[in-house]
Amino acid sequence: MGHCRKWLLLLRLPGFRACSLHTAAVPTPPSWLIERLGLFEELWTAQVKKLAGLAQKESRTIKISLPGGQRVDAVAWSTTPYQLAWRISPTLADSAVAAQVNGELYDLERPLETDSDLTFLTFDSPEGKAVFWHSSAHVLGAAAEQFLGAVLCRGPSTEHGFYHDFFLGKERTVQGSELPGLERVCQKLAATAQPFRRLEASRDQLRQLFKDNPFKLQLIEEKVAGPTATVYGCGTLVDLCRGPHLRHTGQISALRLFAAEYTRRGFSEVKTPMLFSTKLWEKSGHWEHYKEDMFTLQPSDSDGSACSQSEHPARLPTDTLALKPMNCPAHCLMFAHRPRSWRELPLRLADFGALHRAEASGAVGGLTRLRCFQQDDAHIFCTLDQLEAEIRGCLDFLRSVYSILGFSFRLALSTRPSGFLGEPRLWDQAEQLLQQALEEFGEPWELNPGDGAFYGPKIDVHLQDALRRPHQCGTIQLDFQLPLRFDLQYKGQAGTLERPVLIHRAVLGSVERLLGVLAESCGGKWPLWLSPCQVVVIPVGPEQEGYAREVQQTLQAAGLASDLDADPSLTLSRRVRRAQLAHYNFQFVVGRKEQSSRTVSVRTRDNQQLGERDLRDATRRLLELQDARVPNAEELF
Structure with a gap:
């Protein structure tokens, strides 16, 4: 049973200073990877020649409609969205991550073929973020292949980031000591500005490219419905992918690798049902x-x-x-x-x-x-x-x-x-x-x-x-x-x-x-109806401890989770502060006045003083708020 870990990078946008690079020991590429790269280069060379022939044979002008109603001329099978972005503005060319051509997501370096409506996508758009993060996942996949000898599974973008599944063997997992090296390989790939190259391949060519990867072979059988599908090359990485991608990895200015968790996924024809994953983890406390x-x-x-x-x-x-x-x-x-x-x-x-x-x-x-x-x-x-x-x-x-x-x-x-x-x-x-x-x-x-x-x-x-x-x-x-x-x-x-x-x-x-x-x-501040720490009763002094216990018993009899803090070694203010740090929704403080009038002085965990309330009325109000399951009982009390 094999293990596939899913890793995720936290990326900073273009414009941040890249992390300093250190040498990471990268093993010699395995023979299957060298063979795959060689086949990709052959197919890529053939595609370049084919496109050059089409550009020469169909040297015709096409009309491109830009946002705002502007129309410009371009050459079929030759002009790219990136070239048009430069005509409009170098700033636009630098900030664009992909294009949309007649509603279809498009690589910036992919030649236009016919009259088109063209818009440019930046990181500010959801589609642009998806392209940016998906390209970042490819960087992680390439590093995992090089540094860990991983067999890649899937590396999609998500709504707020991305991850990558990869297979490491039956008992192999990534050790914490390997993370810095893996991260440095990712940084090096980003810094060397490796271009993303889009290749259209037939089903037979796809099977030949990924003959050593059972996960990709299964995806080819399950997901490739037409006669061809797209493959992207980036440095040493060749991956089955619909795209689009960034122009090159240099647009990912800086990155950080986070730890992993495992996840179970099913690949029906691959005898490795356990695949492992990470999620982005930020220190929140x-x-x-x-x-x-x-x-x-x-x-x-x-x-x-x-x-x-x-x-x-x-x-x-x-x-x-x-x-x-x-x-x-x-x-x-x-x-x-x-x-x-x-x-x-x-x-x-x-x-x-x-x-x-x-x-x-x-x-x-x-x-x-x-x-x-x-x-x-x-x-x-x-x-x-x-x-x-x-x-x-x-x-x-x-x-x-x-x-x-x-x-x-x-x-x-x-x-x-x-x-x-x-x-x-x-x-x-x-x-x-x-x-x-x-x-x-x-x-x-x-x-x-x-x-x-x-x-x-x-x-x-x-x-x-x-x-x-x-x-x-x-x-x-x-x-x-x-x-x-x-x-x-x-x-x-x-x-x-x-x-x-x-x-x-x-x-x-x-x-x-x-x-x-x-x-x-x-964040530890549970709503009243879920809270394990609903009320703490705090007597001002030892003379009020008996009444405080009576208040606590009244709350408990009503079904409310209540505690008593009569610690004589602490001042009243320190006990109130301790209750707030423990996230008690309410503190009922009782002193000489409250004891004589059978009331409680109500405070919230956010140190709001709500004043003196009759004990029975306060208990009834807590039950009302609990039964209503409101998220903000402290504000509504």
């Missing part, structure tokens, strides 16, 4: 808070498990069906253990059972990837006629939960992959139902063609944490295969036996992962 104060990450034989600290356990509502811990096959067995009728459908089963996953060494990372975790796993058995309503219900439930938690989310519809099981007719029907449900749902969504599970299409849900890193948590998946393999049947209205459709549904996904994302988003 939030992780340290929830790691030290909220959870214990177990060492040694329990590595990869997280335990909530007993003193202040994290609070998370579990308003769901309470069932025994089960997994997908177990729920199918529960359905099949007695005859079923159409009157019982839809049948909805859910659990929060603990699951174990044998992650490879080094794969675990904080709360986002563990060996032991809980999943809000649910399965809905329904008829085809009920499918649309059930999907809408799942989407509404998902939106309700995420809005309460304060998350925005993005949806993607993943459709039939090449290795699907079942009847195409059922797949088409299911995909149409999912698409219709998404359109009626009213939230933005995007199509992810060919990325469905082998057993059915799915809707994936991606959250963003405080650092704007995406996390795939929720999912809604249709499954035609488990009902077939478990021979699940129910008696229909006509008395005939029919087969149900199975919906896999998770909203939180991994409970631990969602808590990790929540902790980052809150």
Whole structure:
């Protein structure tokens, strides 16, 4: 079983001073890489000659429409967008990262072929950022090939950066001591301004170029639908890629390599199902808070498990069906253990059972990837006629939960992959139902063609944490295969036996992962309804300690998480400050006046003094705010 690590670079924009370069020991390129480079150069030379011949044969003037209505002349198969950018402004030529030609993303050095509408993309646009980051991923891929002998998988851009998957062997992982060397190779590639060269190759040529890379061979079979596809060369790197890219790596002025985490991905025909990944990690301090104060990450034989600290356990509502811990096959067995009728459908089963996953060494990372975790796993058995309503219900439930938690989310519809099981007719029907449900749902969504599970299409849900890193948590998946393999049947209205459709549904996904994302988003300042530290009662002096305990007991009897800080060794102001640093949502301070009038003096964790309140009224107000699940109880109190 092989390991493929996904690495990500934090890049600075052009104009920043590049990092100083040091010598990094780069191994001699392997024979397969030398052979691939040689074949690429042959094909590139042939393409250059072909383009030169076309330019000479079709030496004709074409009309180019620029933004603002300006029209200029160009020569077909010869003039490039970069040349036109220089005609307009050298500043534009320096800042442009790519072009858009008749709505198609275009390399700046790719010759124009016909009359065109032309616009230029800079880093300020989403499309320009994607080009910049995608080109940066190629730099990382080239460095990984040279320095680590990696077999490259995928290296896309994301909404806020990029990453690269690569394969290092069954037990091989990148050591921390190797990171500086890998980073220096990346810096050297950027500094030498290697051009990105676009090559169109036939399917046979693609197979020959990547004959030593099983990941690329699978992508060729699955993704290349036409007779040709594009390959980009950059220095020693040759990679299957649709582009476009920067003109050269010198446009990446400075970069920094960050640490990695692992991720599981499926390549059905490649016997390496474990691939490993990184995410961009910025020091926010939030992780340290929830790691030290909220959870214990177990060492040694329990590595990869997280335990909530007993003193202040994290609070998370579990308003769901309470069932025994089960997994997908177990729920199918529960359905099949007695005859079923159409009157019982839809049948909805859910659990929060603990699951174990044998992650490879080094794969675990904080709360986002563990060996032991809980999943809000649910399965809905329904008829085809009920499918649309059930999907809408799942989407509404998902939106309700995420809005309460304060998350925005993005949806993607993943459709039939090449290795699907079942009847195409059922797949088409299911995909149409999912698409219709998404359109009626009213939230933005995007199509992810060919990325469905082998057993059915799915809707994936991606959250963003405080650092704007995406996390795939929720999912809604249709499954035609488990009902077939478990021979699940129910008696229909006509008395005939029919087969149900199975919906896999998770909203939180991994409970631990969602808590990790929540902790980052809150920065330790949990909203009142989730907070493990809702109220601390602080007596001004020893004389008020008895009344303070009574206040605490009143809060606890109401179901509020409350503590008492009557430490005689600290002054009142230091105890108030300690409560604020511990992120108690509220501090109830009681002195002689409050004791006599049975009131409390209310402060917030942000040191706002809300004044004196009757104890019963204050307790009732806290319960109202908690039940309303507002994110800003301190402001609304």
